[in-house]
Amino acid sequence: MNEDVGYLLGLADDALIASHRLSEWSSQAHDLEEDIALSNIALDLLGQARMLLTLAGEREGAGRDEDALAYLRDEREFRNVQLVELPRGDFAVTVVRMLFFSAYQAELYLRLEAESGERPDLAAIAAKSLKEVAYHLDHATRWTVRLGDGTAESHRRAQRAVDELWPYTHELFETEGDLRGAWLARVERVLAEATLTRPADDADRFRPTGGRSGVHTEHMGYLLAEMQHLHRSHPGAVW
Amino acid sequence: MTDSNPLWEVFVRPRRGLSHGHVGSLHAPDAEMALRNARDLYTRREEGVSIWVVPATEITASSPQEKDAFFDPAADKIYRHPTFYEMPEGAEHI
Numbered sequence: 001m002n003e004d005v006g007y008l009l010g011l012a013d014d015a016l017i018a019s020h021r022l023s024e025w026s027s028q029a030h031d032l033e034e035d036i037a038l039s040n041i042a043l044d045l046l047g048q049a050r051m052l053l054t055l056a057g058e059r060e061g062a063g064r065d066e067d068a069l070a071y072l073r074d075e076r077e078f079r080n081v082q083l084v085e086l087p088r089g090d091f092a093v094t095v096v097r098m099l100f101f102s103a104y105q106a107e108l109y110l111r112l113e114a115e116s117g118e119r120p121d122l123a124a125i126a127a128k129s130l131k132e133v134a135y136h137l138d139h140a141t142r143w144t145v146r147l148g149d150g151t152a153e154s155h156r157r158a159q160r161a162v163d164e165l166w167p168y169t170h171e172l173f174e175t176e177g178d179l180r181g182a183w184l185a186r187v188e189r190v191l192a193e194a195t196l197t198r199p200a201d202d203a204d205r206f207r208p209t210g211g212r213s214g215v216h217t218e219h220m221g222y223l224l225a226e227m228q229h230l231h232r233s234h235p236g237a238v239w
Numbered sequence: 240m241t242d243s244n245p246l247w248e249v250f251v252r253p254r255r256g257l258s259h260g261h262v263g264s265l266h267a268p269d270a271e272m273a274l275r276n277a278r279d280l281y282t283r284r285e286e287g288v289s290i291w292v293v294p295a296t297e298i299t300a301s302s303p304q305e306k307d308a309f310f311d312p313a314a315d316k317i318y319r320h321p322t323f324y325e326m327p328e329g330a331e332h333i
Binding site for chain 2: 033040
């Protein structure tokens with residue numbers, strides 16, 4: 001596969017799978033207000049995924065549109081990082097993952113926007129998405145602080161989410177290593193305000209990887225089965 | 240809902256030049272969260288350019304029992320309405 005197409009699919013699949021996990025909260029969140037907030041964010045990410053998938057399909061030149069790429073690829077063809085495919089967990093996991101992921105997206109899109117000379121169409125998508133991502137980051141930041149600096153139980157769950165998800169954040173920077181410094185600055189500031197401990201980066205600790213080359217966790221197949229079954233059962237269905 | 244998640248009344252200004260109007264209410268633990276929840280609940284289809292949130296407990300409302308005393312005396316004082324003037328020609332809104 002063309003390297004550029006692979007890169008675009010990585011960006012698109014991150015947004016698509018993150019969106020799907022957030023959409024699982026629809027009608028399940030702790031109150032109506034947060035339910036709609038999470039669904040709004042999921043829809044923002046879905047919009048980003050659609051633009052990126054369409055662009056990837058055009059670059060590939062094989063006649064695949066956004067639907068074909070989203071619904072007709074199999075697990076090994078998805079390029080998203082494993083962080084976004086992990087189960088939605090409790091609300092703390094969802095919030096902390098949104099913090100980690102949107103801080104990454106914010107840095108990435110800022111850089112892509114600045115590179116408009118090299119990739120003008122991708123820069124345009126990044127510029128449009130930045131406002132959305134800024135809001136996602138704000139939402140995640142406020143909830144992380146609220147949970148971390150909240151009750152003993154909310155602190156415990158938030159710290160558990162940070163500890164569980166931290167190993168998966170390394171994969172974000174395998175190809176974007178230059179972004180990690182700025183990402184850390186954003187994330188560490190929030191964790192400190194939330195009275196949460198930032199896990200150490202010992203090299204011998206668990207560092208899952210493989211998403212960008214199509215290797216996924218055991219959770220990915222179930223996610224795709226749910227996400228893709230309608231389109232596969234009724235190809236070309238519209239509503 | 241408990242006191243840790245009180246009720247807020249939401250006012251949205253639909254466009255520049257118009258006043259904020261009441262659009263509904265929501266629950267939030269503090270003013271900042273209320274503002275953000277209002278953004279998500281009431282302006283997701285481009286309904287506004289500005290939002291106010293007000294603690295519902297801070298609003299003093301006239302009660303239905305006082306309705307007659309409050310409003311009926313105005314009913315027969317038609318001279319309070321500016322209807323006894325000739326409309327100048329060309330003036331659409333006065």
